[in-house]
Amino acid sequence: MSIHSINVRNQFRGRIKEIIHGPVVSEIDVETPHGIVTSVITTRSVEELGLKPGTEVVALVKSTEVAIAKI
Template sequence: MSITAINVRNQFRGTVKEIIEGPVVSEVDVLTPGGLIVTSVITTRSIKDLDLAVGREVVALVKSTEVSIATL
């Protein structure tokens, strides 16, 4: 599935600034080019499945109260 196939209008490109890993859920801070930090709480398994790491370029997809992360 491509990013364009996702029905989320609020998308923020950025770079992973910090990952705080927990046993089940983790926090991912994404720094946008404008200096905004978007924080997502996702499963730790998703961190591994998306191969997220500090410095990785991602897109933060914001829908309602949820922030999803997609790799580029």
């Protein structure tokens, strides 16, 4: 499968730095030129995608809500 176009505008190309495996979900740290982007996905998806440290990926960030907190 290849993606020809996508509506997600926030895309961060990088390499997987670390994977913290859990029984159901895993935490994926992606090192990008702008810093670390962390994703939580199912452990099954990690296995099916063959993800491991060093793998080149694109982190796609889509949100229908952005919350703002005054500090």
